[in-house]
Structure formats: structure tokens, C-alpha cells
Amino acid sequence: MSRVGDWSACSQLIEASAILRRIPLRVHVALIVIGFFIVAAIAPSLLQTHDPLAIDLTAPLQAPSFAHWFGTDQSGRDIYSRIVEGAGQSLTIGLGATALSIGIGLVFGIIAGLVGGAFDHVLSRLLDVLFALPTLFLALLFVCLFGPSVLTLVIAVGVGTAPGYARMIRGQVLSVKGAPYVEAAKALGHPYPRILWRHIIPNAMSPLTAMMTLGVGQAIVWAAGVAFLGLGVAPPAPEWGALLNAGRNYVIFAWWLEIMPGIAVVSFALGLTVVGRYLQDLLEGKI
Amino acid sequence: MRGVSFSLQAGRCLAIVGGSGSGKSVTSRAIVGLAGRRAHVHARQLTFAGTDLTALDDRSWRRVRGKEIGFVLQDALVALDPLRPVGKEIGEALRLHRAVASSEELERRVVALLELVGVPEAAVKARQLPHQLSGGQRQRAVIAAALALDPRILIADEPTTALDVTVQAQVLGLLEETKLRGKALLLISHDLAVVSRIADEVLVMHEGKVVEHGSADQVFQDPQHTYTRQLLDAVPSARPRGSRRSLLPAARPARPPLRSQEQSPSTFPSVVLSAAHLVKRFKGPDGVLRTAVDGISFELRSGETLGVVGESGSGKSTMARLALALDPPDEGAVLFQGRAWTTLTERDRRARRRAISVIYQDPLSSFDPRWSVGHIISDSLASDVESRDERYERVVELLDLVGLSPALLDRRPLELSGGQRQRVAIARAIAPRPAVIVCDEPVSALDVLIQAQVLDLLTDLKAHLNMSYVFISHDLGVIRQLSDRVMVMRQGRVVETGTRDEIFLNPRTDYTQRLLAAVPSLARGGVANRSFSRV
């Protein structure tokens, strides 16, 4: 159906540009925020005003100013530049953990949803167990076992958040499997693998983009929580959670040490949430 | 909706008629001041027994609602709070307007109200939740709640839409009774038959405007507006089979009709599909086996339409799924084109599935939401159509055949209207050139005008493409319009089978007679022979 294909490519372009114009302001802002942090993660030096590790004992604990936008810490290091520097590690942890948890979730969810029966029952029970273990406790257990490192945090947060994805995907597979259009495809005489590949999997996966976007923000918040307890990646790496942890001791007389990294975490997570929810609405056809 | 005016009198019934989106429900809600937050109601005059309703503040409005105007909403399943006992809902108006002194009196009044509307075991039912009542009992309970404070006006918005025909007749009787007791009744309905039974005055609405207003006799016998005439004509009727009900021209294929069967009729006996002693049981949520289909046999001959009619729960849809071999029967077997069908493995069946298609009641859910119309139809084309250009041409041809423009090719199902969706579903069903199409309530969700068009289309296509239909419907009028032979089902069994005329003109069993009698008909003067109905 080449001609149909050409038409749809063309109309998709038109559609896309129309959608672009209809995107609300908050999503634009969110995209700019996310873009900023992605650039910071890939090429931090482009955005930095100071060397994030350079100690300047003549200017410790300075309040935000033109010279130091977000102020300086107890060693005179520029907080803004440290936040930019830390984006890489925080984003790695967030993306890695989300990828891991969605990977686990996909395998569990699809198998449980497709196979069904006793197998599904056993897998669901296992998921219940993982669900019953609080994410942070699990993360601490992993840190306890393998010592603090980026990889530990990725695994800990990834495993801790996986059951949520698995449940969602399983439910999705089950609901799509029972959808009338799957039966309609069966009634047309299509073989099951084709139905699986062309209807069930794509439709079951459709909420995934939105979930992933929301998940990365949550993963970063969790990982920062571990670091906040002083159990994260060892200093002087300026991971956001570590910055938050370091700021705790100075919060009473140098609020910017705590507030600024927090704003970074919040704005990035919020940006992802806004975009994720927008995608969700978009995919559910609400817009 | 705009520019609507009418007056209601005690002991009379005014009916507002129109298709979906005609503004009839909004009108009724505006009268009780509940048109919704985003609605702006401007009325030059809205008076109730001399009181100007437009000038009322919220508190005074609440005194009018329930006490002076009772409101019966459509869809009784959700018109009562599903989490609260029925009695509590009915007693709420009494409690709110402080009409009772004690809880014992409240209980007595509630039971008396339920008895008034004819709910058996009223005291027991009052303590049950809405989902534990039958559809008819629920609708009666909703009416009881509206009548609780003996209001002078009763507004009923589609009060019988979801009900089986026998229950519908009873509920209409109940409404008629309240009218005779001196209530002013405002009836909102899309169903002309329902309206014709109790209305004294009719108001026809179309796209938010009143197109016709007059006494019931006048509107039904001598409709002035073309829309009213279309509505009356669109009603599935007893007119000769093949007469058209919509004003659209017949679907004419741009090229010679596609042959549906490559085989000549002699390669298989004239029976295309036959079932013998089908039994299907399902396990209910309580773990008890329920027999949905209980020993059904039927034959469908080549080129024939077998109408299957029955009330909800009669096993029609289960039977359709057995015929399509989507579910295996527990006993009995279906033969398709003279060969084994349900007894085959899915693998052996797959190649022949293209010869039997299905059209569902809800086309939207039967389409993959991500796929475009072109994709959906192309997907069901026979696999021998190899080249892309050929496929494209076939898809356009099929769209043309069902009366849709190729401009819809790239639309997604969500972007189509209800009628367009069902046309796409039909195009998908005829694409593999089937010998048989199983139509499961294909027009039940459509407005009466669209319904007429789709029925005409199905009739035309059958003639062009030499197919047979198993046509399932709860609507006796639709069945009568399309069928050659009719099978009446009840509680999983076949009550009666016969030619269309045998069933409709000379029913042998009690049940069929009762069904036909319960059908509200336009039995007024010039349209006396236009009896029609829904089950």
C-alpha cells in the first residue's frame, strides 16, 4: 500500500506540526528544563561557570551572587557548577534504574500476562513479595551487600521499582489480550504470533513511554534519597543526592547548599512528570 | 439547544423526540436547573405553577427539585448510587425535604412506594443494592424515587432504553398510570414507538432546535417536517422486505459485483452453515456452571438471512461465538460449507476463517486503536492480493462499496462517527469475500436514521456479493425487515423457528406471541400497519 503509506507519512507530518502548535506552555517549559539537564549530563563544561572541584578557601559558604549563581559550599566550590557536573551521574542512575526496572517488568509482565494460569499465579505472587519490600529498604540492603556505587544504586532502585512496571504491563497485556480487536483478528484467520506481534505487544506497550518518563524522575528521587542518608556514591563526586546530603549540615546558616540541589532534583523530576503526563494523555487520546 | 418552548399540563404527557445530540436531554435537565456547569441557560420564561423558575436561587431550586418535579434518568443501572441500598436512595428525597417524622415511617413509606411501582418483595428489595435487582425492578425503583414526594411533574429521560421489550411494556404501563393519576409527564425518548404509546403531545428536536410540535396524532399521521418524516420512515417496519428505509441511494459498486464465492453453488449443498445440538456452559463468578446455550440446532442456507431474536441473556451472542468457532461448544458441533468446523484445530480452521466474517455491535472496540481505516481494511484482504497497488485499489473499492470516501483512509477509528465506524466494520467483514457474515446486534448502538442506512447497506451488499447472514438482534422490527427465516431464542433454547411470515403473522408459541404483543407499536390511524418494536 505504497500510496496509502505516502499519504499517511505526509498527513503525519501535517498532524505533527499541528500537534506541536497545540502543545501547552507548561510542556514547552518542561522540555526546556529537561533539555538543559541533558546537555549538562553530556557536556557539563558547556554550562559550567567554574571548575566544580576547584576549592577556593577565600570564598566559603557565599550566598548566591553574580559570581556564584547558586552560592558556594564550605570549601568555596561553586554550587551551580557542581549541580551541572552532578547531572551526568544522576541522570545515569535515573535512566539506568528505569531501564532495568522496565526490563524486568517487561519480562515478568509479558510472560505472566501471556502464559496465564498457574504460571501467572506464581509470578504474580513473586511480584507481590517484591511489592511488599519498601524500595528504600531494598536499596539499603543492596548498598549493604555490594557497597555504595553508581551500579549498586542502579540495581537497587531498578529492582525496587520493577514490580510496579511488571504489574502495569501484565494488566495491560491481559486487557489487550481480551480486547475485541484481538478476537476480530483471530476471526480473520490471522495466526497467533502475528496477532501477538501486531496487536497485543504494541498496544500493551503504548503506555510505556509515559511511564518511563515518569519513572526516570522517581528513580532519581529515590537514588538521591539513598545518597541523602550518606550511603550513596562516595564524595567528592557531586551527585545530586550527595550534594543534598552535604548541604544538610549547613542548612541553618547556608540554606543554598541544601535548597539549590533540591531545586535541581525537583525541576528535573517535575519536568519529566509534566512531559510524561502529557504523553499519557496524548496516547490515551484525551487530547 | 436553542429556542425551545412548550407547556405541560396535569394529566397529560408531552414527549420530546430526537436523535442523539438533538438537545432533548439537555432540555429536560434545564427544566430542573441541572444542565451542567458549562451550559448557559437563557429562558425568556420558565414558570412552574406561576413561580418563575429562572429567578430562583440555589436553595429555592432545591425545594422545587424532588418535591414539585420528579426526575427519572435513563440507564437505571447508574441512576441509583451503586454503593447504597435501593431503599436509602428512594427515602433520600423524603429525608431531604423532611417529609417523614421517624425512621420507621421512612421505611414504611419507602416500602409503600416500591409496592406502588410494582416491585415484588418490596421490603427485601429496599435493603438490597441496585445491582442485585433486575433491570426492570431498578427502573421501577428509579421511578419510585422520583414519585416519593408526589411531585406534580414527572420528567422521564429515556426511561425504557436499556430494557427488554416485555419489561419495557410494563414500565410504560406504569408511566401511563402515573399520568392517569394526574401527573404531568414529560417523556424524553428516541424511540417513536414508546412515545406513540403514551404521549398526548409531541415535540421533535433536531440539532438543538424544535422542528415540529403538535398533538401526537398530528405528528404521527401527518408529519410536516422532512426530519420527522425521515424518522418515521427509518423505523424498521413491516413493509415488504427490500424496501428502503433511508433516503440515501443504494450502494452501487463502481465495477461489476465482486464474486463472493469462487466455487459454484453445486460444490457444496445449499446449506452453508449448520449447527446440531450446541451446548455451551460458563462458570459464573460464584463458581456455578450456567448453561448459556442449551441444545441449539439451526441451518443457514446459501443466500439466506437467518434472523436470531431474543431478550438479553437468551444466549444469542454465545451462539454467534460458537458459530464463528471463537469458543468451542461443550456439546454438539457446527458444520461450515458441509465440512467439519468447530471440531477442527485452530490451525486447520485458520485458512477457512476468511469465508466467515463477523460484525460486532461496538465497532470501535473491534478496531486496533492505533490502526488507520486503510490499515484495518487492508489487513483483512485475502492474502492472494499481493501487490501494494492492488491492495490499495481493493481498499478504495471496498470503501466505495460501503459508501465511504477514500479521504477516510488515514483516519483512526476514534476520529469517525458511529455510522462511519460500522461501515468500516462492514468493509472489513466483506473484504475477504466471505460466504457468511455473522452480524451480532450490528445496528443496536446507532441512531435510528443511521440504523436505517446501515440496514439498507447490509441488504444491498448481500444481494451484490451473494452472501448469507446470521443476523442477531433484540429488535423485532429489524429482524422482521431483514430476515428470510427467524429463530426465537429464550434462556439458551430455541423457542420457535420459522419463515419470517410464520413467526410474525402466525406465531405458534406463547412466548413469541407475548414478545410480539409487548412491542409498542405506532398503532394510530394512518400508520396502523407500521407495527415495529424492540425486544
Added chain:
Amino acid sequence: MRVNSAAHVRIGWLAGRFVSAATVVWLAATFTFLVQCLMPGDRAQIIINMASGNVGEASPAELAAVNAKYGFDQPLVLQYGKYIWGILHGDLGLSYQQHRPVLDIIAEQIGPTIILAVAALIAAWVIAVLTTVLVAGQDNMWSTLLSGIQVFLATVPPYWLATILLVVFAVQLRIVPVIGGNSPIGLVLPTIALALELSGFLGQIVRSEFTRVLEQPFVISARARGMGELGVRFRHVLRHAALPGITLSGWAIGKLLSGAILIEAVFARQGLGGVLVAATSSRDVPVVSGAILISAGLFTVTNMLVDLTYRFVDPRIKMT
């Protein structure tokens, strides 16, 4: 007779729930056991290092003594059996660092943590319900603002919010003491900090269901009966809107326990947080595992309560 059979059904249902809860705890125990075995490095060596405070090779005699004390020299199956047997008798093993029963260590500290979590759950419900009933479904600025705030609260890390609250209310405004200890007044800020995040999640779910139910025909019926706005919202709509929130509460207990650990760190409160952080940094696996096991137990108990509550609010559901 009917009452009797209904009671039977209820007992049967409870028994079923209990079995499945026990299964979850047993599987969780298996998980923590396996994890302890998986610990990289020789466990006896780690324990000795922990006690001596320095890293070095221990003599075989020392290792053997520790192995014997903790039972590491026995076959895994036996160790597993003993572990499960111990749990059944309330024995979660010995702490590597403190050489005391894990259960004692946790039992001493878990009280304030549970109080904080429960207080936050209640506070979150109060916040979510009040804001929803007052604001939801109205097409105005407040509704938009509320939904924005809820998204914000659901995203903000509670520990960061707690720090800000601490600085503003305890340090700057001196409304509450900086270190409140376990007094009721000291519970206020931690509870709010922990509750706000959950109230964001809870509020979003309750609000969207509330808005949906507000348009349902039975609500219009109630209005047509002459019921006022508040009556409609409290008597009819809230009950429906609460249902998904109740389901969420079961899941939230895990999140609340996690959050409580972090909040305790911020306010230097007594509780499980201090134990866990110390145990994690000293690699005291039995304590961390024990805490996980106990929280899994709490989670299943909470979820049984949640199920009961759900059935109470929604009488349509049968006890099966």
C-alpha cells in the same frame, strides 16, 4: 442460617487472606536468606573485621569460631531451615555488629517509625479528602491550582521538603522545636513532611475519580431529588472516590516506611532510620534483612486491613 453462612464465608475469606499473607512473608524471608548467602566476601571475615575495626586476614581459628557461632559451617539447606524456624519463633538472627538479636534491636526502635507512618497516612487522607471535596469538579482557578500543587507534591522528595520545613518553621519562625524528640509536638513537622508527598499521590487519584463520579447519572438523580452540593459531595461522591484511594493506601505503606527513614534522618528522630543507616554503613546484613522482613510483614497486614476497609465501603464485593 443465613447469618451463619455469611459468617462462614467471612472466616473462609480471612483464612484465605491469611494464607496468602503468610506466603508473601515466607517468600520474603527466602529472599532475605538468599541475599545474605549472596553477600560477596567471607561473612566470618566481615564480622571479625567489624569487631576489630580494622581490615586484615583473620586466623583460621578465629574464622572457625565465628562460623560456628553463626552457623555458617552448616549446609545451606540446614541454615535455611533454621532461619525459617527461627522466624516462626520470632528469631531474626544475630546482628553482626552488636551481637544481639536483630528482633530486639528493631523492636526497640520501630515504634516511633510506625507512629510516624500511620500519622502521615491519616494526615494525607485528611488533606486529600478536604481539598478534593472543597475544590474538585469546579471549573475554576482553584481546581487548576490544586491539581498543580498535587503534581508538585507527588514529585518533590519528601526529605528535601522536610529540610525546608525544618528551617522555616523550627529555625526561622520557631513555631515548633528543632529537635522534638518523641513528643506529640515533635511529631507535627515530620508528619506533615511525610504526608504532603502521599497527599499529592492520593489527592490526584481521589480527585480524578471524584470528578468522574460527579458527572454520573446517580449524582444528577440525587441533585434532582433536591440534594445540596455538600450533601451530594459527602454522601454520594466521596464514597466512590475514596475506593481507589483505599487501594492506594495499601501500596503507600511501603512508601511511607521508606519516607519515614529519610524524614527521621532530617529531624534526627529516634526510630528505625538510625538503626538502618548505621547497619547499612557497617554492612550489618542481618539487621537490614530483618528490617525488610518486618516491613514486609507490616505491608501484608496493612493490605489485609485495606481489603477489609474496601469491602466495608463497597458492599458489592463478595468475600471470595
